[in-house]
Amino acid sequence: MNAASPAQHAPATLQVRDLRTHFHTRAGVLPAVDGVSFTLERGKILGLVGESGSGKSVTGFSIMGLVDPPGRIVGGEVLFQGRDLAKLPARELRKLQGNRIAMIFQDPMMTLNPVLRVDVQMIETVLAHSKMSRSQARELARDTLGMMGIPSPEERLRAYPHQLSGGMRQRVAIAIAMLHRPDLIIADEPTTALDVTIQAQILSEVQKLAQRHGTSLIWITHDLSVVAGLADEVAVMYAGRIVEHGSVDDVLDRPQHPYTAGLIGSLPSNNRRGQRLRQIPGMTPNLLALPPGCAFAARCPRATAVCGQTPGITEPLPGHRVRCFHPALNLAEAAA
Numbered sequence: 001m002n003a004a005s006p007a008q009h010a011p012a013t014l015q016v017r018d019l020r021t022h023f024h025t026r027a028g029v030l031p032a033v034d035g036v037s038f039t040l041e042r043g044k045i046l047g048l049v050g051e052s053g054s055g056k057s058v059t060g061f062s063i064m065g066l067v068d069p070p071g072r073i074v075g076g077e078v079l080f081q082g083r084d085l086a087k088l089p090a091r092e093l094r095k096l097q098g099n100r101i102a103m104i105f106q107d108p109m110m111t112l113n114p115v116l117r118v119d120v121q122m123i124e125t126v127l128a129h130s131k132m133s134r135s136q137a138r139e140l141a142r143d144t145l146g147m148m149g150i151p152s153p154e155e156r157l158r159a160y161p162h163q164l165s166g167g168m169r170q171r172v173a174i175a176i177a178m179l180h181r182p183d184l185i186i187a188d189e190p191t192t193a194l195d196v197t198i199q200a201q202i203l204s205e206v207q208k209l210a211q212r213h214g215t216s217l218i219w220i221t222h223d224l225s226v227v228a229g230l231a232d233e234v235a236v237m238y239a240g241r242i243v244e245h246g247s248v249d250d251v252l253d254r255p256q257h258p259y260t261a262g263l264i265g266s267l268p269s270n271n272r273r274g275q276r277l278r279q280i281p282g283m284t285p286n287l288l289a290l291p292p293g294c295a296f297a298a299r300c301p302r303a304t305a306v307c308g309q310t311p312g313i314t315e316p317l318p319g320h321r322v323r324c325f326h327p328a329l330n331l332a333e334a335a336a
Protein backbone atom coordinates (compact mmCIF):
# COMPACT_ATOMS: atom_id res chain seq x y z
CA MET A 1 0.00 0.00 0.00
CA ASN A 2 1.64 3.28 -0.97
CA ALA A 3 1.29 6.47 1.04
CA ALA A 4 -0.79 8.17 -1.65
CA SER A 5 -3.63 5.66 -1.33
CA PRO A 6 -4.28 4.77 2.29
CA ALA A 7 -6.82 2.00 2.76
CA GLN A 8 -9.64 4.32 3.78
CA HIS A 9 -9.43 6.10 0.42
CA ALA A 10 -9.05 3.01 -1.74
CA PRO A 11 -11.95 2.69 -4.16
CA ALA A 12 -14.66 0.19 -3.27
CA THR A 13 -14.19 -3.28 -4.75
CA LEU A 14 -17.33 -2.88 -6.80
CA GLN A 15 -19.58 0.01 -7.73
CA VAL A 16 -22.60 -0.72 -9.85
CA ARG A 17 -24.38 2.38 -11.10
CA ASP A 18 -27.79 2.35 -12.76
CA LEU A 19 -27.10 -0.97 -14.47
CA ARG A 20 -29.69 -1.89 -17.08
CA THR A 21 -29.71 -5.19 -18.95
CA HIS A 22 -32.55 -5.88 -21.35
CA PHE A 23 -33.47 -8.90 -23.43
CA HIS A 24 -34.66 -8.06 -26.90
CA THR A 25 -37.06 -10.93 -27.46
CA ARG A 26 -39.63 -11.55 -30.20
CA ALA A 27 -42.35 -10.73 -27.70
CA GLY A 28 -40.77 -7.36 -26.88
CA VAL A 29 -38.11 -5.81 -24.67
CA LEU A 30 -37.74 -7.56 -21.31
CA PRO A 31 -36.07 -5.28 -18.72
CA ALA A 32 -34.47 -8.05 -16.62
CA VAL A 33 -32.25 -5.57 -14.76
CA ASP A 34 -33.50 -2.03 -14.76
CA GLY A 35 -31.54 0.54 -12.81
CA VAL A 36 -29.56 -1.47 -10.27
CA SER A 37 -27.06 0.49 -8.16
CA PHE A 38 -24.95 -0.57 -5.19
CA THR A 39 -21.48 -0.32 -3.73
CA LEU A 40 -19.57 -3.23 -2.24
CA GLU A 41 -16.58 -2.48 -0.04
CA ARG A 42 -13.50 -4.66 0.34
CA GLY A 43 -14.06 -7.80 2.42
CA LYS A 44 -17.84 -7.34 2.59
CA ILE A 45 -20.45 -9.95 1.79
CA LEU A 46 -23.64 -8.85 0.06
CA GLY A 47 -26.61 -11.20 -0.05
CA LEU A 48 -28.68 -10.62 -3.19
CA VAL A 49 -32.16 -12.04 -2.63
CA GLY A 50 -35.52 -12.12 -4.37
CA GLU A 51 -37.98 -14.55 -5.91
CA SER A 52 -37.15 -16.49 -9.05
CA GLY A 53 -37.12 -14.23 -12.11
CA SER A 54 -36.34 -11.03 -10.19
CA GLY A 55 -33.05 -10.47 -12.06
CA LYS A 56 -30.44 -11.78 -9.62
CA SER A 57 -28.56 -14.01 -12.07
CA VAL A 58 -28.70 -11.45 -14.87
CA THR A 59 -27.20 -8.89 -12.46
CA GLY A 60 -24.32 -11.30 -11.74
CA PHE A 61 -23.78 -12.13 -15.40
CA SER A 62 -23.86 -8.44 -16.31
CA ILE A 63 -21.12 -7.60 -13.79
CA MET A 64 -19.04 -10.45 -15.21
CA GLY A 65 -19.64 -9.28 -18.78
CA LEU A 66 -21.28 -12.61 -19.59
CA VAL A 67 -24.58 -11.45 -21.07
CA ASP A 68 -25.33 -13.06 -24.42
CA PRO A 69 -27.81 -11.98 -27.11
CA PRO A 70 -30.70 -11.40 -27.09
CA GLY A 71 -29.57 -9.79 -23.83
CA ARG A 72 -27.60 -6.56 -23.82
CA ILE A 73 -26.36 -4.10 -21.22
CA VAL A 74 -28.16 -0.98 -22.33
CA GLY A 75 -27.04 1.39 -19.61
CA GLY A 76 -25.05 2.02 -16.47
CA GLU A 77 -21.54 1.40 -15.24
CA VAL A 78 -19.68 -1.36 -13.43
CA LEU A 79 -16.56 -0.12 -11.66
CA PHE A 80 -14.15 -2.69 -10.26
CA GLN A 81 -11.65 -1.09 -7.88
CA GLY A 82 -12.51 2.20 -9.51
CA ARG A 83 -12.04 1.02 -13.10
CA ASP A 84 -14.94 0.95 -15.54
CA LEU A 85 -15.04 -2.63 -16.84
CA ALA A 86 -16.79 -1.62 -20.07
CA LYS A 87 -13.92 0.71 -20.96
CA LEU A 88 -11.09 -1.78 -20.41
CA PRO A 89 -9.38 -3.30 -23.45
CA ALA A 90 -10.61 -6.87 -24.00
CA ARG A 91 -7.27 -8.40 -23.01
CA GLU A 92 -7.11 -6.56 -19.73
CA LEU A 93 -10.71 -7.40 -18.96
CA ARG A 94 -10.07 -11.11 -19.52
CA LYS A 95 -7.02 -10.94 -17.28
CA LEU A 96 -9.01 -9.28 -14.50
CA GLN A 97 -11.80 -11.79 -14.83
CA GLY A 98 -9.42 -14.73 -14.75
CA ASN A 99 -7.39 -13.35 -11.89
CA ARG A 100 -9.23 -11.00 -9.61
CA ILE A 101 -12.91 -11.81 -10.17
CA ALA A 102 -14.49 -15.25 -10.04
CA MET A 103 -18.01 -16.48 -10.56
CA ILE A 104 -19.50 -19.60 -9.06
CA PHE A 105 -22.36 -20.71 -11.26
CA GLN A 106 -25.54 -22.54 -10.33
CA ASP A 107 -24.33 -25.29 -12.66
CA PRO A 108 -20.81 -26.41 -11.66
CA MET A 109 -20.14 -27.74 -15.17
CA MET A 110 -19.91 -24.11 -16.31
CA THR A 111 -16.64 -24.07 -14.33
CA LEU A 112 -15.42 -27.66 -14.66
CA ASN A 113 -13.87 -29.13 -17.76
CA PRO A 114 -15.43 -32.59 -18.26
CA VAL A 115 -12.36 -34.11 -19.94
CA LEU A 116 -9.77 -33.11 -17.34
CA ARG A 117 -9.10 -34.66 -13.96
CA VAL A 118 -9.86 -32.47 -10.95
CA ASP A 119 -6.18 -32.22 -9.97
CA VAL A 120 -5.15 -31.03 -13.44
CA GLN A 121 -7.81 -28.29 -13.42
CA MET A 122 -6.98 -27.15 -9.92
CA ILE A 123 -3.20 -27.20 -10.36
CA GLU A 124 -3.44 -25.26 -13.64
CA THR A 125 -5.59 -22.67 -11.89
CA VAL A 126 -3.08 -22.26 -9.07
CA LEU A 127 -0.08 -22.07 -11.41
CA ALA A 128 -1.79 -19.50 -13.61
CA HIS A 129 -2.09 -17.19 -10.61
CA SER A 130 1.01 -17.75 -8.52
CA LYS A 131 4.60 -18.90 -8.67
CA MET A 132 4.48 -22.24 -6.88
CA SER A 133 5.89 -25.63 -7.60
CA ARG A 134 3.50 -28.26 -8.94
CA SER A 135 3.65 -30.18 -5.70
CA GLN A 136 2.87 -27.06 -3.66
CA ALA A 137 -0.03 -26.32 -6.01
CA ARG A 138 -1.33 -29.84 -5.56
CA GLU A 139 -1.12 -29.49 -1.80
CA LEU A 140 -3.05 -26.23 -1.90
CA ALA A 141 -5.68 -27.87 -4.13
CA ARG A 142 -6.04 -30.77 -1.69
CA ASP A 143 -6.29 -28.47 1.31
CA THR A 144 -8.93 -26.33 -0.40
CA LEU A 145 -11.02 -29.42 -1.20
CA GLY A 146 -10.70 -30.38 2.46
CA MET A 147 -11.95 -26.92 3.49
CA MET A 148 -15.07 -27.57 1.40
CA GLY A 149 -15.81 -30.65 3.50
CA ILE A 150 -14.81 -33.05 0.75
CA PRO A 151 -13.88 -36.43 2.24
CA SER A 152 -10.73 -38.19 0.93
CA PRO A 153 -9.61 -35.16 -1.07
CA GLU A 154 -6.59 -37.08 -2.39
CA GLU A 155 -8.90 -39.52 -4.12
CA ARG A 156 -11.19 -36.79 -5.49
CA LEU A 157 -8.20 -35.04 -7.00
CA ARG A 158 -7.65 -38.04 -9.24
CA ALA A 159 -11.29 -38.17 -10.35
CA TYR A 160 -12.92 -36.79 -13.49
CA PRO A 161 -15.95 -34.53 -12.92
CA HIS A 162 -18.41 -37.21 -14.12
CA GLN A 163 -17.18 -39.55 -11.40
CA LEU A 164 -18.37 -37.13 -8.71
CA SER A 165 -21.89 -36.54 -7.41
CA GLY A 166 -23.61 -33.23 -8.23
CA GLY A 167 -22.99 -31.86 -4.74
CA MET A 168 -19.35 -32.90 -4.86
CA ARG A 169 -18.90 -31.21 -8.25
CA GLN A 170 -20.39 -28.03 -6.88
CA ARG A 171 -17.97 -28.10 -3.95
CA VAL A 172 -15.03 -28.59 -6.34
CA ALA A 173 -16.24 -25.60 -8.41
CA ILE A 174 -16.44 -23.47 -5.25
CA ALA A 175 -12.95 -24.63 -4.24
CA ILE A 176 -11.62 -23.57 -7.66
CA ALA A 177 -13.12 -20.10 -7.28
CA MET A 178 -11.53 -19.79 -3.85
CA LEU A 179 -8.11 -21.00 -5.03
CA HIS A 180 -7.48 -17.70 -6.81
CA ARG A 181 -8.03 -15.74 -3.59
CA PRO A 182 -9.78 -13.27 -5.89
CA ASP A 183 -10.88 -9.79 -4.84
CA LEU A 184 -14.47 -10.44 -5.85
CA ILE A 185 -16.54 -13.62 -6.02
CA ILE A 186 -20.05 -13.67 -7.45
CA ALA A 187 -21.79 -16.85 -6.34
CA ASP A 188 -25.13 -17.73 -7.95
CA GLU A 189 -27.09 -20.01 -5.58
CA PRO A 190 -24.18 -22.45 -5.37
CA THR A 191 -25.16 -24.17 -2.14
CA THR A 192 -28.90 -24.53 -2.74
CA ALA A 193 -28.63 -28.24 -3.61
CA LEU A 194 -26.24 -29.13 -0.78
CA ASP A 195 -27.17 -30.57 2.58
CA VAL A 196 -27.44 -28.15 5.47
CA THR A 197 -24.27 -29.24 7.31
CA ILE A 198 -22.07 -28.99 4.22
CA GLN A 199 -23.69 -25.68 3.33
CA ALA A 200 -22.85 -24.31 6.79
CA GLN A 201 -19.24 -25.46 6.46
CA ILE A 202 -18.85 -23.82 3.04
CA LEU A 203 -20.41 -20.57 4.22
CA SER A 204 -18.04 -20.47 7.17
CA GLU A 205 -15.02 -20.97 4.86
CA VAL A 206 -16.31 -18.25 2.57
CA GLN A 207 -16.60 -15.89 5.53
CA LYS A 208 -13.02 -16.66 6.55
CA LEU A 209 -11.83 -15.95 3.01
CA ALA A 210 -13.55 -12.56 3.10
CA GLN A 211 -12.02 -11.72 6.47
CA ARG A 212 -8.49 -12.98 5.81
CA HIS A 213 -7.99 -11.87 2.24
CA GLY A 214 -10.39 -8.96 1.90
CA THR A 215 -12.37 -10.82 -0.74
CA SER A 216 -15.74 -9.20 -1.43
CA LEU A 217 -18.66 -11.45 -2.20
CA ILE A 218 -22.03 -11.24 -3.84
CA TRP A 219 -23.96 -14.27 -2.65
CA ILE A 220 -27.10 -14.77 -4.72
CA THR A 221 -29.77 -16.81 -2.99
CA HIS A 222 -33.50 -17.03 -2.49
CA ASP A 223 -32.85 -18.34 1.02
CA LEU A 224 -33.00 -15.59 3.64
CA SER A 225 -31.62 -17.87 6.34
CA VAL A 226 -28.37 -18.23 4.35
CA VAL A 227 -28.14 -14.45 4.12
CA ALA A 228 -28.80 -14.03 7.84
CA GLY A 229 -25.85 -16.23 8.79
CA LEU A 230 -23.41 -15.17 6.10
CA ALA A 231 -23.81 -11.66 4.76
CA ASP A 232 -23.00 -8.18 6.05
CA GLU A 233 -25.56 -6.51 3.81
CA VAL A 234 -28.69 -7.53 1.95
CA ALA A 235 -30.13 -6.22 -1.29
CA VAL A 236 -33.65 -7.36 -2.13
CA MET A 237 -34.57 -7.50 -5.81
CA TYR A 238 -38.04 -7.32 -7.28
CA ALA A 239 -38.85 -7.15 -11.00
CA GLY A 240 -35.35 -6.09 -12.06
CA ARG A 241 -34.78 -3.51 -9.34
CA ILE A 242 -33.32 -3.37 -5.87
CA VAL A 243 -36.23 -2.42 -3.64
CA GLU A 244 -34.40 -2.47 -0.31
CA HIS A 245 -30.74 -2.46 0.72
CA GLY A 246 -29.06 -2.20 4.10
CA SER A 247 -27.21 -4.10 6.79
CA VAL A 248 -28.44 -7.64 7.49
CA ASP A 249 -29.76 -6.59 10.90
CA ASP A 250 -31.60 -3.55 9.58
CA VAL A 251 -33.21 -5.30 6.64
CA LEU A 252 -34.13 -8.59 8.33
CA ASP A 253 -35.15 -7.14 11.71
CA ARG A 254 -36.72 -3.89 10.49
CA PRO A 255 -37.78 -4.36 6.87
CA GLN A 256 -39.11 -1.16 5.34
CA HIS A 257 -40.38 -2.50 2.03
CA PRO A 258 -43.65 -4.50 2.10
CA TYR A 259 -42.10 -7.08 -0.26
CA THR A 260 -39.19 -7.72 2.12
CA ALA A 261 -41.64 -7.97 5.02
CA GLY A 262 -43.62 -10.51 2.97
CA LEU A 263 -40.51 -12.59 2.24
CA ILE A 264 -39.59 -12.67 5.92
CA GLY A 265 -43.17 -13.45 6.93
CA SER A 266 -43.24 -16.43 4.57
CA LEU A 267 -40.17 -18.10 6.12
CA PRO A 268 -41.14 -21.45 7.69
CA SER A 269 -39.56 -20.39 10.99
CA ASN A 270 -41.96 -17.43 11.15
CA ASN A 271 -45.03 -19.60 10.67
CA ARG A 272 -46.70 -21.64 13.35
CA ARG A 273 -46.61 -25.39 12.87
CA GLY A 274 -49.77 -26.88 11.49
CA GLN A 275 -50.91 -23.58 10.01
CA ARG A 276 -50.83 -22.83 6.32
CA LEU A 277 -47.67 -21.00 5.33
CA ARG A 278 -48.14 -17.29 4.94
CA GLN A 279 -47.31 -16.48 1.35
CA ILE A 280 -47.14 -13.17 -0.47
CA PRO A 281 -50.44 -13.06 -2.36
CA GLY A 282 -50.45 -12.78 -6.14
CA MET A 283 -47.76 -13.50 -8.69
CA THR A 284 -44.56 -11.88 -9.83
CA PRO A 285 -45.34 -9.48 -12.66
CA ASN A 286 -44.72 -10.25 -16.32
CA LEU A 287 -41.65 -8.19 -17.16
CA LEU A 288 -42.77 -7.90 -20.77
CA ALA A 289 -45.91 -6.07 -19.71
CA LEU A 290 -45.09 -4.18 -16.52
CA PRO A 291 -47.89 -1.87 -15.42
CA PRO A 292 -46.91 1.76 -14.85
CA GLY A 293 -45.91 2.71 -11.32
CA CYS A 294 -44.64 0.47 -8.54
CA ALA A 295 -44.15 -3.10 -9.82
CA PHE A 296 -45.28 -4.51 -6.45
CA ALA A 297 -48.55 -2.55 -6.28
CA ALA A 298 -50.87 -5.41 -7.30
CA ARG A 299 -49.62 -7.50 -4.34
CA CYS A 300 -49.05 -4.75 -1.83
CA PRO A 301 -51.11 -4.32 1.35
CA ARG A 302 -49.97 -0.69 1.64
CA ALA A 303 -50.65 0.50 -1.91
CA THR A 304 -52.38 3.86 -2.36
CA ALA A 305 -53.10 6.10 -5.35
CA VAL A 306 -49.57 7.54 -5.35
CA CYS A 307 -48.17 4.04 -6.05
CA GLY A 308 -49.40 4.45 -9.62
CA GLN A 309 -46.21 6.48 -10.01
CA THR A 310 -42.76 4.91 -9.96
CA PRO A 311 -41.11 5.15 -6.53
CA GLY A 312 -37.48 6.28 -6.41
CA ILE A 313 -34.87 5.20 -3.89
CA THR A 314 -34.90 6.99 -0.54
CA GLU A 315 -32.88 6.54 2.63
CA PRO A 316 -35.32 7.15 5.47
CA LEU A 317 -32.82 5.83 8.02
CA PRO A 318 -29.04 6.09 7.63
CA GLY A 319 -27.57 3.30 5.47
CA HIS A 320 -30.98 1.70 4.86
CA ARG A 321 -32.37 2.42 1.40
CA VAL A 322 -35.82 1.59 0.12
CA ARG A 323 -37.83 2.04 -3.07
CA CYS A 324 -41.32 2.63 -1.72
CA PHE A 325 -43.71 5.53 -1.13
CA HIS A 326 -44.80 4.09 2.22
CA PRO A 327 -41.80 2.50 3.93
CA ALA A 328 -42.40 0.97 7.34
CA LEU A 329 -40.34 2.85 9.88
CA ASN A 330 -41.30 0.86 12.96
CA LEU A 331 -41.92 -2.80 13.73
CA ALA A 332 -45.69 -2.61 13.93
CA GLU A 333 -45.81 -1.11 10.46
CA ALA A 334 -43.41 -3.69 9.07
CA ALA A 335 -45.62 -6.51 10.26
CA ALA A 336 -48.67 -5.01 8.55
Ligand SMILES: Nc1ncnc2c1ncn2[C@@H]1O[C@H](COP(=O)(O)OP(=O)(O)O)[C@@H](O)[C@H]1O
Pocket residue numbers: 023025030032050051052053054055056057058059069070071287
Ligand atom coordinates in the same frame (compact mmCIF):
# COMPACT_ATOMS: atom_id res chain seq x y z
N1 LIG B 1 -31.70 -15.50 -22.30
C1 LIG B 1 -32.82 -14.89 -21.90
N2 LIG B 1 -33.77 -14.51 -22.78
C2 LIG B 1 -34.89 -13.87 -22.38
N3 LIG B 1 -35.17 -13.57 -21.10
C3 LIG B 1 -34.28 -13.93 -20.17
C4 LIG B 1 -33.06 -14.60 -20.51
N4 LIG B 1 -32.37 -14.84 -19.36
C5 LIG B 1 -33.11 -14.33 -18.36
N5 LIG B 1 -34.25 -13.78 -18.84
C6 LIG B 1 -35.33 -13.16 -18.06
O1 LIG B 1 -34.78 -12.19 -17.21
C7 LIG B 1 -35.49 -12.14 -15.98
C8 LIG B 1 -34.51 -12.26 -14.82
O2 LIG B 1 -33.93 -13.55 -14.85
P1 LIG B 1 -32.87 -14.06 -13.78
O3 LIG B 1 -31.85 -13.01 -13.55
O4 LIG B 1 -32.38 -15.37 -14.26
O5 LIG B 1 -33.75 -14.23 -12.47
P2 LIG B 1 -33.33 -14.85 -11.05
O6 LIG B 1 -31.88 -15.23 -11.11
O7 LIG B 1 -33.62 -13.78 -10.05
O8 LIG B 1 -34.24 -16.02 -10.85
C9 LIG B 1 -36.52 -13.28 -16.03
O9 LIG B 1 -37.76 -12.72 -16.38
C10 LIG B 1 -36.00 -14.16 -17.13
O10 LIG B 1 -37.07 -14.81 -17.77
Ligand code: SF4
Pocket residue numbers: 257258259294295296297298300301302303304307311323324325326327
Ligand atom coordinates in the same frame (compact mmCIF):
# COMPACT_ATOMS: atom_id res chain seq x y z
S1 SF4 C 1 -44.63 2.04 -3.48
FE1 SF4 C 1 -46.72 1.63 -2.87
S2 SF4 C 1 -47.28 -0.26 -3.93
FE2 SF4 C 1 -45.07 -0.06 -4.02
S3 SF4 C 1 -44.34 -1.26 -2.32
FE3 SF4 C 1 -44.51 0.84 -1.60
S4 SF4 C 1 -46.56 1.01 -0.72
FE4 SF4 C 1 -46.51 -0.87 -1.95
Ligand SMILES: [Mg+2]
Pocket residue numbers: 056057058188
Ligand atom coordinates in the same frame (compact mmCIF):
# COMPACT_ATOMS: atom_id res chain seq x y z
MG1 LIG D 1 -31.03 -17.12 -10.95
